[in-house]
Amino acid sequence: MTISNRLRAAALAACLVALSGCGPKVDSRQEEQKLMETSRAWSRAAQGGDVDATLAYWSDDAVVIQPGQEVARGREPQRRMIEGMKKLPGFSISWEPLEARISDGGDMGYLIERTTLKMNGPDGKPVTQYYRAVTIWRKQADGSWKNVVDISNAGPAAPPTPQARG
Numbered sequence: 001m002t003i004s005n006r007l008r009a010a011a012l013a014a015c016l017v018a019l020s021g022c023g024p025k026v027d028s029r030q031e032e033q034k035l036m037e038t039s040r041a042w043s044r045a046a047q048g049g050d051v052d053a054t055l056a057y058w059s060d061d062a063v064v065i066q067p068g069q070e071v072a073r074g075r076e077p078q079r080r081m082i083e084g085m086k087k088l089p090g091f092s093i094s095w096e097p098l099e100a101r102i103s104d105g106g107d108m109g110y111l112i113e114r115t116t117l118k119m120n121g122p123d124g125k126p127v128t129q130y131y132r133a134v135t136i137w138r139k140q141a142d143g144s145w146k147n148v149v150d151i152s153n154a155g156p157a158a159p160p161t162p163q164a165r166g
Contacts, residue, residue: 061074069081093118
């Protein structure tokens with residue numbers, strides 16, 4: 001191989017390496033909004049009480065970690081968790097995403113969320129609890145998002161004010 005051919009081969013190799021990183025550009029803002037809207041739709045499904053619609057937002061291999069409960073890994077433990085919660089007198093749940101981030105590759109994202117849980121206390125009176133949550137999402141081949149990790153912990157006694165969100 002001549003020097004000229006070696007230079008051409010090296011230049012071609014450099015171009016191929018450079019082009020391999022030139023996938024489609026991810027519109028992070030658009031994907032963050034899409035992810036937040038997906039979470040809001042999921043909250044509406046949970047509020048509506050449809051167990052199957054609620055389960056559909058988790059991936060088949062999702063892990064759910066909630067305070068005071070066993071880790072729910074997979075559909076059946078998640079179904080039992082939802083059905084058990086629905087049986088609690090006065091039960092309702094809703095959440096709102098506060099912020100979203102999308103990976104550089106656009107295939108993973110996470111949300112910081114605020115959850116409101118209502119149920120009747122031991123005395124039969126309504127009790128409201130607030131939780132903070134982190135949810136991790138994976139983009140599917142069809143462009144939709146599925147939750148893969150859902151973890152929350154007890155929050156303050158009252159919802160945070162907009163200034164406290166930082």
